[in-house]
Amino acid sequence: MMEGRLDVRKTYKLYIGGAFPRSESGRTYAVTDAKGRFLANASLASRKDARDAVLAARAAQRGWAGATAYNRGQVIYRIAEMLEGRRAQFEAEIESAEGCSARRASAQVDSAIDRWVWYAGWSDKIAQVLGSSNPVSGPYFNFSVPQPTGVVAAIAPQRPSLLGLVSVVAPIIVSGNSCVVVASPECPLPAITLAEVLATSDLPGGVVNILTGAPGEIGPWLASHADVDALDLTGVVDDGVATEMAVAAAETITRVLPPPSSPPDWSADPGLGRISAFVETTTVWHPQGV
Amino acid sequence: MTFEYSPAPESRAVVDIAPHYGLFIDGDFVETIDGTTFKTVNPATEEVLSEITEAGAADVERAVKAARAAYKQTWSKMPGRERAKYLYRIARIIQERSRELAVLETLDNGKPIRESRDVDIPLVAAHFFYHAGWADKIAYAGYGDKPYGVAGQIIPWNFPLLMLAWKVAPALACGNTVVLKPAETTSLTALAFADICRQADLPPGVVNIVTGAGQTGRMVVESPGVDKIAFTGSTEVGKLIQRALAGTRKGLTLELGGKAANIVFDDAPVDEAVEGIVNGIFFNQGHVCCAGSRLLVQESVQDEVLDALKRRLSTLRLGDPLDKNTDIGAIHSAEQRARIDDLVRSGEDEGADRWSAPCSLPDRGFWFAPTLFTGVTQAHRIAREEIFGPVLSVLTFRTPDEAVEKANNTPYGLSAGVWSEKGSRTLWMASRLRAGVIWANTFNRFDPASPFGGYKESGFGREGGRQGLAAYLKQEVV
Numbered sequence: 001m002m003e004g005r006l007d008v009r010k011t012y013k014l015y016i017g018g019a020f021p022r023s024e025s026g027r028t029y030a031v032t033d034a035k036g037r038f039l040a041n042a043s044l045a046s047r048k049d050a051r052d053a054v055l056a057a058r059a060a061q062r063g064w065a066g067a068t069a070y071n072r073g074q075v076i077y078r079i080a081e082m083l084e085g086r087r088a089q090f091e092a093e094i095e096s097a098e099g100c101s102a103r104r105a106s107a108q109v110d111s112a113i114d115r116w117v118w119y120a121g122w123s124d125k126i127a128q129v130l131g132s133s134n135p136v137s138g139p140y141f142n143f144s145v146p147q148p149t150g151v152v153a154a155i156a157p158q159r160p161s162l163l164g165l166v167s168v169v170a171p172i173i174v175s176g177n178s179c180v181v182v183a184s185p186e187c188p189l190p191a192i193t194l195a196e197v198l199a200t201s202d203l204p205g206g207v208v209n210i211l212t213g214a215p216g217e218i219g220p221w222l223a224s225h226a227d228v229d230a231l232d233l234t235g236v237v238d239d240g241v242a243t244e245m246a247v248a249a250a251e252t253i254t255r256v257l258p259p260p261s262s263p264p265d266w267s268a269d270p271g272l273g274r275i276s277a278f279v280e281t282t283t284v285w286h287p288q289g290v
Numbered sequence: 291m292t293f294e295y296s297p298a299p300e301s302r303a304v305v306d307i308a309p310h311y312g313l314f315i316d317g318d319f320v321e322t323i324d325g326t327t328f329k330t331v332n333p334a335t336e337e338v339l340s341e342i343t344e345a346g347a348a349d350v351e352r353a354v355k356a357a358r359a360a361y362k363q364t365w366s367k368m369p370g371r372e373r374a375k376y377l378y379r380i381a382r383i384i385q386e387r388s389r390e391l392a393v394l395e396t397l398d399n400g401k402p403i404r405e406s407r408d409v410d411i412p413l414v415a416a417h418f419f420y421h422a423g424w425a426d427k428i429a430y431a432g433y434g435d436k437p438y439g440v441a442g443q444i445i446p447w448n449f450p451l452l453m454l455a456w457k458v459a460p461a462l463a464c465g466n467t468v469v470l471k472p473a474e475t476t477s478l479t480a481l482a483f484a485d486i487c488r489q490a491d492l493p494p495g496v497v498n499i500v501t502g503a504g505q506t507g508r509m510v511v512e513s514p515g516v517d518k519i520a521f522t523g524s525t526e527v528g529k530l531i532q533r534a535l536a537g538t539r540k541g542l543t544l545e546l547g548g549k550a551a552n553i554v555f556d557d558a559p560v561d562e563a564v565e566g567i568v569n570g571i572f573f574n575q576g577h578v579c580c581a582g583s584r585l586l587v588q589e590s591v592q593d594e595v596l597d598a599l600k601r602r603l604s605t606l607r608l609g610d611p612l613d614k615n616t617d618i619g620a621i622h623s624a625e626q627r628a629r630i631d632d633l634v635r636s637g638e639d640e641g642a643d644r645w646s647a648p649c650s651l652p653d654r655g656f657w658f659a660p661t662l663f664t665g666v667t668q669a670h671r672i673a674r675e676e677i678f679g680p681v682l683s684v685l686t687f688r689t690p691d692e693a694v695e696k697a698n699n700t701p702y703g704l705s706a707g708v709w710s711e712k713g714s715r716t717l718w719m720a721s722r723l724r725a726g727v728i729w730a731n732t733f734n735r736f737d738p739a740s741p742f743g744g745y746k747e748s749g750f751g752r753e754g755g756r757q758g759l760a761a762y763l764k765q766e767v768v
Contacts, residue, residue, distance in 0.1 A: 243537030
């Protein structure tokens with residue numbers, strides 16, 4: 001900050017369909033740092049915002065799934081590149097939001113960038129690892145391929161605010177799903193800054209939509225939305241809310257990834273579990289003959 | 291020229307049905323503690339076949355305890371190669387007793403003996419054989435090697451023993467023990483399977499069979515001692531189960547209803563396609579969750595296909611399911627026939643045109659003549675709801691894009707058929723259809739190596755193939 005110059009603050013808004021709207025409700029909430037000092041007013045997303053986000057996610061999903069796996073991998077790698085270039089901003093935001101040391105904030109950004117890179121590489125290998133050709137008794141070439149489930153609604157973990165969000169979103173979109181994610185309510189600012197990274201990474205608008213606000217308020221609306229195909233409850237800390245969302249999901253047989261049974265180690269190798277939770281298997285019987 | 295057929299009934303002498311059956315718990319047939327009994331009937335004659343036990347809460351708990359004890363003391367400690375040998379034994383005994391099982395299935399379910407003999411029972415044996423081979427190779431499948439423990443399994447009446455095989459074989463191969471509830475109207479082959487487990491010397495408690503209706507099923511679902519539920523049946527009940535398990539840590543896989551599109555393009559071989567359409571919707575009287583109940587035919591070949599289809603349907607033989615020449619057996623129950631009647635009436639009321647094959651229906655039992663509707667719109671109930679009977683709704687399309695849109699315009703997503711001589715078009719369609727199984731120039735084919743299961747409200751999880759093992763292995767997501 002220069003002496004005598006007033007800095008220009010950022011307005012933190014939602015990220016829906018590739019644009020940055022305010023909540024249609026006009027509501028905001030004060031975000032503070034770990035010591036309770038005011039940082040910014042974030043949008044408090046409403047039920048209508050959640051619906052708009054699902055609409056945007058649905059509109060974007062087919063095109064994203066239709067892109068080649070190679071292309072999806074390149075876009076996701078591009079996100080890592082963009083994140084690397086703006087790492088100082090993320091480090092500062094994480095440090096103030098989570099009240100951690102600069103070293104820890106920096107390590108979290110490292111891991112978040114590396115996580116995008118890890119998932120970027122998966123895009124064109126998912127079908128090879130999860131798919132199969134199946135030796136049926138008959139003159140058919142029978143094969144199984146994973147396909148994206150569709151629109152996934154996710155509740156990101158409270159912390160780590162950036163790495164948790166990336167660890168939830170990346171495996172959802174890598175296979176061709178689109179997503180609506182509710183960011184950490186206590187530390188939402190890195191999520192909106194991540195949206196700025198996504199918006200400049202050639203990721204089609206609507207593939208990732210980020211809402212800030214109260215998961216307990218928006219979550220059940222997302223869970224009961226008939227156009228949501230799967231739920232990721234990773235960040236739901238309240239058992240009552242998790243159960244309420246899982247009950248609502250049953251109305252349209254929405255797939256549910258339950259909250260982890262113990263606090264996850266976000267630095268561990270993520271494995272394939274989060275990718276396979278949000279793919280379907282199509283099996284094709286194709287005739288063989290002359 | 292018309293050929294007359296003489297009756298050619300399969301002999302009932304190979305089956306020996308007891309007048310009363312208890313429950314199969316901990317390796318023995320036992321009498322109920324707090325349940326009741328009900329009658330099971332032959333849907334083709336309405337003759338009472340036997341008295342079956344409706345398990346009560348104490349019975350279910352006893353079965354779950356037996357399964358838990360067997361899991362802890364025997365099954366989880368046994369090396370995979372030994373589990374494999376038990377499954378191979380079971381497969382062999384099923385092959386040896388296949389005639390008896392086929393007749394029993396036909397008597398209790400009403401399906402033609404031709405189908406139970408040539409489709410159901412051979413697939414049952416194949417399923418045990420396939421999964422036997424996995425039992426000592428689970429670590430290679432890519433889903434870890436930790437079984438859930440006790441699996442509660444609830445199966446429908448349309449393929450009674452086959453659905454049992456789809457559930458029991460992978461569960462045991464992965465190292466789980468089982469409490470299985472067959473559909474209340476088709477318990478007999480499940481009880482025969484209990485006897486097969488005894489003949490195979492399967493350790494007591496590894497497989498437990500509790501007969502009964504929905505209430506018994508609910509007790510299995512809600513039992514705190516059950517670690518995983520696998521259900522095949524209606525979407526309506528599937529939703530109840532998913533809701534009941536919300537917030538618990540139990541595993542769940544659901545294989546539910548369907549409203550599959552069978553899509554016929556103008557370059558399809560018409561005679562082959564007609565056979566496929568018939569097999570798609572009239573196989574097993576249409577009591578098939580993946581039945582091709584919506585025919586989507588390209589407008590330019592509509593007349594040709596429909597004429598050939600009606601000609602073919604007029605030659606189908608409906609009647610005694612035990613007769614080896616019967617194509618269409620009995621509707622499974624009075625209740626199911628009432629549901630078919632209701633939906634067929636709605637089709638007429640909503641303005642679709644009905645055509646039914648000219649055939650006479652037997653006086654006793656439950657029957658429905660093969661029926662098709664033309665002039666069906668996507669809004670009609672007969673185009674949206676699962677009829678689960680021998681009723682085909684015919685819609686048309688002009689372009690491949692329109693075919694995809696119409697095929698996917700359903701809350702279900704279990705299966706689809708594509709008829710075309712053009713491989714590139716078939717694969718293009720397959721990548722766009724939101725369905726778990728896609729048959730190209732064929733329909734209703736099943737194989738233990740081929741994963742089966744749905745998208746959307748047709749459920750989640752797969753049965754069969756490598757992917758099917760995931761349903762019985764517990765994986766923690768990081």
